[in-house]
Amino acid sequence: MNQSIILAKRPIGKPSLSDFKLVNEETPQIENGEILLKTSYISVDPYLRGRMSDAKSYIPPFQINQPISSGIIAEVVESKSEKFSKGDFVSGMLAWKEIQKSNGEGLMKVDPAKAPLSAYLGILGMTGLTAYLGLNEIGAPKKGESLVVSGAAGAVGSVVGQIGKIVGCRVIGIAGSDEKVEMLKSKFGFDDAINYNTTENMSKAIAAACPNGVDVYFDNVGGEISDGVLMNINKFARMVICGSISVYNETSMPVGPRVEPFLIKNSALMQGFIINNYAPKFGQAIAQLAIWLKEGKLTYTETVVEGFENTPQAFIDLFAGKNKGKMIVKI
């Protein structure tokens, strides 16, 4: 039998294991033009929370009693397609199933000889692209500027900070534990980092860490952390609004300080970022990330959870900050 994970009900507030269900189904048979895929790695991502509710968004919601899907690396175990051979590994948006068939549409071959397979879900995949394109296209960092990154110890944030250092910025990260703060400085080369869980006044902490103010803010979390950063922005600051994980589980939207006066008086830019809008730039961005990785200018870390059935828990754990770098499930 073949296991699949479906959305049993829409989470209210923080997701819990009862929102998911593990079901058994027949292993599919393939027809001409199709391939049979065995899942190797599953990416769990905070944005999947949005797809579990039925609110209108930039991407359609998951359906109840249907499998969840996300970025997956899978092995071709049988092929009746001219484009793929048995033994190939592919990356794409696939269902949370151990085995599934595909017509190959939207799948990209990945080479395990060039990078570890899981890296294609992280630094050489969607989160690496988000870091590179979000920072460059909206943040436009320049040498000597100060860059603040929230969610800094996660998949996107840890790469954003390192790219900021390559550009020549002073980089300050915000994360949820002293261990993560230490990792940002020692492993990822951040100039300074702040533990938001032990910081009473974020605005003051940012002012102390950025005596010349904030030129670029790469925001992965929103909420009160971002309110504190906003108080410290410089003239012509750029704010990349990439994620708001601190409010993803809220049942009513919290209200903070009004942002408009800060934007006006600083002639500042605040812009929402969605990776899908930058597809024509993916090739160039991945090529640059791969070069930096090879040159040792970029590094990455992963939290790898083992076992298909543990995928929902790995997803839930993102909201408790249990990951360092990219959260991945290994099958």
Ligand SMILES: NC(=O)c1ccc[n+]([C@@H]2O[C@H](COP(=O)([O-])OP(=O)(O)OC[C@H]3O[C@@H](n4cnc5c(N)ncnc54)[C@H](OP(=O)(O)O)[C@@H]3O)[C@@H](O)[C@H]2O)c1
């Ligand atoms: N717009 C796009 O196209 C796009 C693409 C990819 C990702 N994103 C967004 O970017 C953000 C980062 O994604 P990722 O995949 O790199 O995830 P991630 O940062 O690897 O994992 C999530 C992290 O968020 C932090 N967090 C959880 N709850 C929080 C809270 N209440 N307040 C502050 N921090 C909290 C946790 O770290 P701590 O221990 O530090 O709390 C956790 O490790 C997410 O908001 C995601 O939705 C957007």
